[in-house]
Amino acid sequence: MGKTLAEKIWSEHVVSSTAGEPDLLYIDLHLIHEVTSPQAFDGLRLANRKVRRPDLTIATEDHNVPTLNIDKPIADPVSKLQVDTLRKNCVEFGVRLHSLGDVDQGIVHVVGPQLGITQPGMTIVCGDSHTSTHGAFGALAFGIGTSEVEHVLATQTLPLLRPKTMAINVEGSLKAGVTSKDIILAVIAKIGTGGGQGYILEYRGSAIRELSMEARMTICNMSIEAGARAGLIAPDQTTFDYVKGKPHAPTGAEWDLAVAYWKTLTTDSDAKFDKEVNLNADELAPFVTWGTNPGQGLPLSASVPNPSDFGNAEDRGAAERALEYMDLKPGTPLKSIKVDTVFLGSCTNGRIEDLRSAASIIKGKKIASSLRLLVVPGSARVRLQAESEGLDKVFLDAGAEWRSAGCSMCLGMNPDQLKPGERAASTSNRNFEGRQGKGGRTHLVSPLVAAATALKGTLASPADL
Amino acid sequence: MEKFIKHSGSALPLRRSNVDTDQIIPAVYLKRITKSGFEDGLFAAWRNDPSFVLNQPQFKNATILVAGPDFGTGSSREHAVWALQNYGFKVVLSSRFADIFRGNSQKMGLLTVILTQDEIENIWQTIEKSADTQITVDLESKTVSYEGKTLTFTIDDYTRWRLMEGLDDIGLTFTKIDEVSKFEEKRASFKPKTLPIL
Numbered sequence: 001m002g003k004t005l006a007e008k009i010w011s012e013h014v015v016s017s018t019a020g021e022p023d024l025l026y027i028d029l030h031l032i033h034e035v036t037s038p039q040a041f042d043g044l045r046l047a048n049r050k051v052r053r054p055d056l057t058i059a060t061e062d063h064n065v066p067t068l069n070i071d072k073p074i075a076d077p078v079s080k081l082q083v084d085t086l087r088k089n090c091v092e093f094g095v096r097l098h099s100l101g102d103v104d105q106g107i108v109h110v111v112g113p114q115l116g117i118t119q120p121g122m123t124i125v126c127g128d129s130h131t132s133t134h135g136a137f138g139a140l141a142f143g144i145g146t147s148e149v150e151h152v153l154a155t156q157t158l159p160l161l162r163p164k165t166m167a168i169n170v171e172g173s174l175k176a177g178v179t180s181k182d183i184i185l186a187v188i189a190k191i192g193t194g195g196g197q198g199y200i201l202e203y204r205g206s207a208i209r210e211l212s213m214e215a216r217m218t219i220c221n222m223s224i225e226a227g228a229r230a231g232l233i234a235p236d237q238t239t240f241d242y243v244k245g246k247p248h249a250p251t252g253a254e255w256d257l258a259v260a261y262w263k264t265l266t267t268d269s270d271a272k273f274d275k276e277v278n279l280n281a282d283e284l285a286p287f288v289t290w291g292t293n294p295g296q297g298l299p300l301s302a303s304v305p306n307p308s309d310f311g312n313a314e315d316r317g318a319a320e321r322a323l324e325y326m327d328l329k330p331g332t333p334l335k336s337i338k339v340d341t342v343f344l345g346s347c348t349n350g351r352i353e354d355l356r357s358a359a360s361i362i363k364g365k366k367i368a369s370s371l372r373l374l375v376v377p378g379s380a381r382v383r384l385q386a387e388s389e390g391l392d393k394v395f396l397d398a399g400a401e402w403r404s405a406g407c408s409m410c411l412g413m414n415p416d417q418l419k420p421g422e423r424a425a426s427t428s429n430r431n432f433e434g435r436q437g438k439g440g441r442t443h444l445v446s447p448l449v450a451a452a453t454a455l456k457g458t459l460a461s462p463a464d465l
Numbered sequence: 466m467e468k469f470i471k472h473s474g475s476a477l478p479l480r481r482s483n484v485d486t487d488q489i490i491p492a493v494y495l496k497r498i499t500k501s502g503f504e505d506g507l508f509a510a511w512r513n514d515p516s517f518v519l520n521q522p523q524f525k526n527a528t529i530l531v532a533g534p535d536f537g538t539g540s541s542r543e544h545a546v547w548a549l550q551n552y553g554f555k556v557v558l559s560s561r562f563a564d565i566f567r568g569n570s571q572k573m574g575l576l577t578v579i580l581t582q583d584e585i586e587n588i589w590q591t592i593e594k595s596a597d598t599q600i601t602v603d604l605e606s607k608t609v610s611y612e613g614k615t616l617t618f619t620i621d622d623y624t625r626w627r628l629m630e631g632l633d634d635i636g637l638t639f640t641k642i643d644e645v646s647k648f649e650e651k652r653a654s655f656k657p658k659t660l661p662i663l
Contacts (some may be wrong), residue, residue: 038498055660131540145543145569250655258655
């Protein structure tokens with residue numbers, strides 16, 4: 001029997017395998033940031049260990065950095081200490097670091113692909129659950145905890161039990177105004193936040209093949225919101241074209257060798273997945289979440305559900321709690337919900353295509369006077385690219401704030417936070433209670449819906465303008 | 466890591482599903498650079514509510530957390546495990562755990578035990594009636610027992626052995642480091658490196 005793509009990449013990275021034990025897996029690339037690494041470096045120091053492969057390791061500052069006045073010292077002393085600690089650790093252990101102000105600084109999952117160090121067939125880890133983003137290249141990429149960060153720093157390997165595999169088949173074509181964000185929100189609503197636990201997801205089908213690399217990254221990024229540590233897409237010409245010419249992409253004869261190998265990275269026609277889920281892209285519409293987990297989503301044209309409509313007691317209880325936290329009444333049309341803040345950014349939707357698509361809706365118009373629109377490019381290079389295309393002016397002329405790169409309001413570790421009771425339409429990945437600021441309420445949306453909502457003041461798609 | 470063989474203690478009922486790691490420890494607490502002192506941030510937003518179960522005096526000394534399904538979803542932050550341990554929890558019982566949270570727990574010696582939702586419901590009802598019910602979690606026999614009832618659970622043999630011996634994963638991997646070196650010799654030349662900077 002043939003192998004799935006995930007099984008192929010897995011077996012090519014097994015260093016050692018013993019019956020009844022986890023496989024010891026080699027890690028091709030380790031991405032580091034300031035929040036989940038300090039305790040790992042401390043562990044190395046305590047045990048008198050070094051970083052085994054600094055040349056397969058790279059760090060950036062993203063989670064808690066400010067997006068304003070980045071040329072000044074970080075104002076919050078606790079954030080500053082954490083960033084300074086990363087800087088000291090990188091010097092001491094010889095790890096490449098892109099600091100605030102550096103042209104290659106940005107959200108770790110935006111930086112990897114733009115440097116060309118994210119390539120098909122690799123194993124990639126980072127102390128961040130959205131590492132699944134890199135799966136868009138046909139890499140096996142997943143988030144790890146700090147103990148595992150220390151393990152990879154010390155040994156460049158991880159002991160892991162092999163997950164099962166699940167195919168997410170998306171056939172058909174997306175209608176205009178429907179994006180890859182809507183695909184993944186629909187997938188999570190369908191299988192639930194625990195549906196992918198224990199699985200690696202492979203997104204397949206004609207609708208996936210038609211997507212750009214950046215749109216594919218949006219889908220793989222949110223695999224973890226369906227409970228799966230990793231999600232991937234087989235590499236194809238779209239992938240090769242995207243990688244080609246990036247700073248760390250192979251060149252010359254090495255490029256040909258690489259592409260020949262990458263072309264083998266598909267699921268064999270006779271391979272069997274442990275589970276398959278089917279979705280019809282033709283039927284998808286812009287999606288929005290109404291609750292406090294990413295599985296609580298519906299098409300924008302729907303209304304807030306009634307908890308009593310949920311058959312299962314767990315889902316009913318969760319819906320009741322969510323509506324109370326979100327201050328929403330059953331039956332309210334989602335399009336009538338008023339929003340205070342629109343956040344455009346994050347490792348899910350902070351890339352140049354995301355900014356372009358939002359700008360195309362906003363160009364020449366003004367945002368609703370009742371709200372603020374925060375635009376935070378995913379990396380310093382995305383910001384520069386957007387400025388060279390005049391997108392910063394589009395946003396500023398509309399009344400938006402144009403910021404420097406970082407995770408920003410996606411998780412509200414820096415000063416970019418919602419106030420208690422404030423409601424946001426956000427292109428990020430998590431609508432958990434308090435995620436974007438204590439007491440803040442989040443509706444997850446695509447960049448197109450974010451832009452239309454910013455103009456209208458209520459949740460809206462471009463077709464509603 | 467401390468060995469885990471058997472633990473007895475009282476338990477706290479957390480009747481919520483989908484408790485994500487942002488609820489276990491909000492991001493504002495993640496700026497610390499140590500592994501200790503996170504108990505203040507445990508369930509921080511919910512602790513403002515005096516009726517929240519962690520604020521109820523009868524559950525003050527609980528060392529076993531009995532949680533709803535899909536516990537530990539979301540962010541990979543190991544701080545969630547540290548916060549539970551810093552607070553004094555030794556075991557979490559649930560019908561479903563998120564993968565990364567469970568992996569992190571097993572690295573740190575916080576035992577995560579999977580029971581059925583019916584079993585969780587019965588334990589909830591028991592401890593809500595009498596908070597000082599002693600629950601014994603025995604990793605050797607893979608059982609959870611209370612009030613004369615004994616429930617069994619499964620866990621892979623390797624993780625169980627490692628937890629019972631209190632073994633550090635990195636030390637175990639270093640016993641195979643020659644195999645890692647051999648593997649590295651065979652790696653394809655076109656695979657990218659982060660250094661030198663190009």
